Amino acid sequence: MHTIRVWDLPTRLFHWTLAFCVVGLLITGNVGGNWMNWHLRFGYAVLALLLFRLVWGFIGGRWSRFSSFLYAPGTIWNYLTGQTRPEHTVGHNPLGALSVFALLAVLLAQVGSGLISDDEIAFFGPLVAFVSGETVNQATSYHKNIGKFIVLGLVLLHIAAILFHKLVKKETLVLPMVLGDKAVPAPMPSTRDNWLTRCIALMVFCLCAAGVYVLVGLGQTGSY
Secondary structure, eight states, rough: OOOEEOHHHHHHHHHHHHHHHHHHHOOOOOOOOGGGGHHHHHHHHHHHHHHHHHHHHSSSGGGGGGGOOOHHHHHHHHHHOOOOOOOOOOOHHHHHHHHHHHHHHHHHHHHHHHOOOOOOOOOOTTGGSSSHHHHHHHHHHHIIIIHHHHHHHHHHHHEEEHHHHHHHHHOHHHHHHHSSSEEEEEEEOOOSSSHHHHHHHHHHHHHHHHHHHHHHSSSSOOOO
């Protein structure tokens, strides 16, 4: 076995912070009331994190880049039929990659719809003034009645996949996402993870957070 650095620190921080914020979104959104103010904050944080991950998917460490787990349909089919490649044991395998892309897309749709949602009681998204009433109604319906259940389903599927790998395949996915290193059967290059890349990641996140702040500032401060 060969131990290599798979997940750089920015990717690990993104992963666990996103997990915390998504759980916060689901809880505060269902509790309602004054907790909707926290729902709003969690939503903004998730949006900033997602924007960061989109950028980091092009300039981040080797195994964090989208190019490392953007598989062709044929490769996915071969994986399902048992034809695996050495790199499938390092970062995201073909099925895991589909889950990652699905979760990113669904979360973007959820926070995006939240920006233009209105519960017609006390809370509304900060950008409702920039879209039509029909669009607000459609976004609100999706956000409250469809999107949150898709997010919950993907989260549960993610947890189920972790348990499957742990109990059936005897492979832990959690520890490498905590420590960064992973033991792999074949020699593979380590991801880039030094203070320079970490400083770059911090600057990228700050720019993404600033972008969300400016975006929200375009309209009235409301809630998802």
